[in-house]
Amino acid sequence: MASSTIPLTPVKLTAKDFKSDQEVRWCPGCGDYAILAAVQGFMPELGIPRENIVFVSGIGCSSRFPYYMNTYGMHSIHGRAPAIATGLSVSRPDLSVWVVTGDGDALSIGGNHLIHALRRNVNLKILLFNNRIYGLTKGQYSPTSELGKITKSTPAGSADSPFNPISLALGAEATFVARTIDSDRKHLQSVLRAAAEHEGSAFVEIYQNCNIFNDGAFELIKDSTTREDHLIRLEQDQPITFGAEQQFSVTHPAGSFGLKVEEGGEALVHDATVDDPAYAFALSRLSGSDLGTTPIGVFRNVRRPSYDELITKQLVDAKAQADGTPEQMLDGLLGKADTWTIL
């Protein structure tokens, strides 16, 4: 973790150290298993003692996650994890605080907390498991479900336009925004690594398969026969090309606000550190509900002071003005007014 405020452990930890004694209770075949294994496998890399790591979640299938991590954890209430984690992170700069949430939890009931955590740049690593469905409540459409989707609560098809979570996070001016896929462990871990190294809010959307209520939602970019023509892997400082022969390029046509996919053409070179979020936003617009051309990887990775840093600095500066014991200072404060004495 990049932060100098979090201690490091002298002991080498393993994935096993991060497995709690609780029985994992997701449906067999759920994408969450793969994510859990990838996170547990990645955690030792951080070099942070388990007791200084906290997972905070909301409500939903993904939000059971903290129970399975042998760290500190809180399974809170629907949508509020970013708010709770903000209070924890700001008051405890020595902790590595992770938020685990889902598309309903983060983008529907908790949408307000998500955007404000991102705008403040709180030092949180936010993992949004997006399966485009409400799983725990058994199959209603979510804020990332496709327009027209038929579910239990939309028998005639959903009339809601979905959120693009990456666009939303960038709109909130998040400093780190990335997307990855549950089944690609290597890619997932590389994104987690970059997120962990980022100081400030890191927002990671993880496409996650719900094999019970929305099976195969991301098959187009997972199936080896189709993915090469639809999946765009963003690599820092590399031209953005894809296709079996790398025949497709992401280009920026002159005079256009957005980006375009072309066969041939001069491919843009990817740079997540561009300060203006407009570039990353344009990248995020390449993918829609149909997953036609879907970038994964780090969209944006810029540095600005985290909320935690700014608040801590104010506290440190103020405490430097401390003059006496807390009790003496309290006496001073209570009497700091027009006073009168009765003998």
Next chain:
Amino acid sequence: MSAGAKRVEQLDRVVIRFAGDSGDGMQLTGDRFTSETAQLGNDISTLPNFPAEIRAPAGTLPGVSSFQVHFADYDILTPGDAPNVLVAMNPAALKANLADLPSGADIIVNTDEFTKRNLAKVGYAVSPLEDGSLAGFAVHPVALTSMTVGALAELGVAKKDGERAKNMFALGLLSWMYSRPFESTLRFLETKFAKRPDLVAANKAAFQAGWNFGETTESFTVRYEVKPAKMKPGTYRNITGNQALALGLVAASVRSKLPLFLGAYPITPASDILHELSKHKKFGITTVQAEDEIAAIGAAVGASYGGALGVTTTSGPGVALKGETISLAIALELPLVIVDVQRAGPSTGMPTKTEQADLNMALFGRHGEAPLAVIAPKSPSDCFHAAIEAARIALKYRTPVILLSDNYVANGSEPWLLPSADELPDISVEFTTEPNGEDGRFLPYLRDPETLARPWAIPGTAGLEHRIGGLEKADKTGDISYDPANHEFMVRTRAQRIETIEVPDVEVEDADENARVLVLGWGSTYGPIGAACRALRQRGLPIAQAHLRHLSPLPPNLGEVLAAYEKVVIPEMNLGQLAHVIRARFLVDAVPFNQVSGLPFTAATLENMLEDVVKNG
């Protein structure tokens, strides 16, 4: 400014109300007069009354802002029922306040503002100064604005700036009338306008002009004195409830040795607490102005989980939004203080008016069986001690505590005998740092057998890594549990944990010990109930008074106290919420007496009602 040669009359108490347009600086004027009065050693109680609008249209009735100060040579409990003196800076201020004046009251009016246009704005066809309608009062017409402008013209002050200083002219006049020491006001002006020496000079000159006018004019023939009150020796300051509550939270942080974390969202009338606490980072206090009420309490819960003293401050609408998170804190069994500065509801209601109608919500307003502790301060300065008590209970018993203040105590003020920090209760608690189970296991829900509190093991503590959440937990281990017997046990244990909280017995004031009627109150009604009881006793009518600070759990002796009287009367600024609880809990035929006007009870209202009960049963 020498004393004039006018007749000096001694009074034991006076109530003055300063009223004007919300841009006229009446709150400041009242505040300064109060400070001068405090310096003199009178006992004081004040009450501001201002519109919710920041600047309602000038000269209109909704734009009237007022400040009432009651001072006496003995100890007083309320800001006074009816003003003896009204300072009316314009026709709207006169019209809005006239009905509250007893006949014979002094009215000082700023005649410059009694123009045809201003009179028409408030529906006066003829000036009340000329139509004889004020015959029952002692009216003192004063051309306040033009005299201020005139006095300042010599200093080269522009007319517009001169007009703005008219409140200082009024303050100078009243300070002369009531023989107030004015040094603190001059000092205040020097500090307030430190960067504008011209404004210091202008305001001082306006003050002096007002004082001199009193001395020389023939409209005022008498000057008054109110001797100092006999008060307990010590150093005092004047303090509002919101200030006292904020300082009480600072004190709670100091005396618990825990950093204070405040999550808050701006809301009237609680925002002052956020403002005050945000100034005291030196004490290690973090304040987060959250995106909404839910995030505010969420952040406080997160901080509390991390080992801070988590606090959220709000008013009724905010508590409604926080309900689900309060339930989470109950399930997590973490310390948390929720301050509700009550205002008139429902919905937006009357944000600047007072009410006690959130008691039901505080006691019962959550899903599931979700008991917590509830306490209420009885006066502005009591907010300080109530805040420490709320923190003590929250920390010791690992529970959310709702502190029910209200607009009346929050914005009212009274003298406060400064406590010494060292003498405040030590409310520190220990974090758990070692495993408490067999085989070195940590059991996050293994309780202290006495307090039933669970261990507070904060992140960063090696070997005690554990997960907590809103799902029902198994006793001791805290693992998720759907076991029926376990749920029954946990629900009952959470309830018992609140009943286990040690609270002091309720005290009864029954001077003659022969009262048949007990008046029971809670929170901010203490002042008017106390004043009414005193008045009745002075007239030889016995009455007993008991006042509840702890509303959950209730004091252990309450049942006994209630049973000792033939009649129990419960006045409340709601439709009988405490009365309902008392009747249900103790099967006592308590008589509710209710007022929900947005205004506090007057002592006279309660005196009349209680007199009837005492005499006629």
